[in-house]
Amino acid sequence: MTRRRSSYRSLRSLQGDNAVCRACAEAGYPLESLPVLEGRPGQRAYLLGQAPGVVEGEERRPWRGRAGRTLRRWLSLDEDAFYAAFYCASITRCYPGRHPSGRGDRTPTLREQELCAFWREWELRLLRPRLIVPVGGLAIRRLLGIDSLGECIGKSYTLDEAIVVPLPHPSGASSWPNDPVNRARLGKAAHHVRRELELIAGPP
Numbered sequence: 292m293t294r295r296r297s298s299y300r301s302l303r304s305l306q307g308d309n310a311v312c313r314a315c316a317e318a319g320y321p322l323e324s325l326p327v328l329e330g331r332p333g334q335r336a337y338l339l340g341q342a343p344g345v346v347e348g349e350e351r352r353p354w355r356g357r358a359g360r361t362l363r364r365w366l367s368l369d370e371d372a373f374y375a376a377f378y379c380a381s382i383t384r385c386y387p388g389r390h391p392s393g394r395g396d397r398t399p400t401l402r403e404q405e406l407c408a409f410w411r412e413w414e415l416r417l418l419r420p421r422l423i424v425p426v427g428g429l430a431i432r433r434l435l436g437i438d439s440l441g442e443c444i445g446k447s448y449t450l451d452e453a454i455v456v457p458l459p460h461p462s463g464a465s466s467w468p469n470d471p472v473n474r475a476r477l478g479k480a481a482h483h484v485r486r487e488l489e490l491i492a493g494p495p
């Protein structure tokens with residue numbers, strides 16, 4: 292049963308309620324996993340994807356499949372460094388299942404995105420990250436209101452106290468990074484993310 296308090300004082304209690312959330316299923320949407328998120332208090336970098344995939348849903352850990360490996364390669368981070376650096380969340384947190392056409396995963400509906408925004412808003416309030424990395428068109432649109440990857444990849448923005456550096460989605464289904472101009476934009480963005488992570492980590 293979904294429980295949402297009027298106020299949260301700790302990230303752990305927020306995560307506890309998020310972990311058992313069934314709001315979308317209760318609203319009639321087909322979900323194929325329980326919520327997937329991973330992070331801990333004190334992390335200052337917040338990674339926001341679209342929704343978990345089938346592998347992530349099964350393991351209940353974000354960025355476990357091929358897209359996660361591509362993302363880590365873009366950022367030159369191994370698994371340990373990646374999960375140590377980023378609080379990993381997504382626009383919706385349950386695997387939405389395959390698209391009815393059979394091509395790729397179903398995009399969460401606007402209503403599901405709105406139901407799940409509750410968790411993100413509280414996370415950002417409690418975590419107060421210095422760096423936010425929205426990954427993929429949907430996360431960028433929800434966070435920054437920008438529709439075009441070409442417009443924003445390679446640039447940075449500010450949101451409250453955080454620097455926002457968008458990245459394209461690392462899914463093999465996207466051909467966007469194959470274009471040489473876009474590849475250069477991606478390289479610039481990945482470099483910026485690494486530099487911000489170094490600043491967050493502080494001197495060795």
Ligand code: SF4
Pocket residue numbers: 309312313314315316322325326383384385403406407408
């Ligand atoms: S997608 Fe988000 S709001 Fe919907 S059931 Fe999962 S955790 Fe809850």
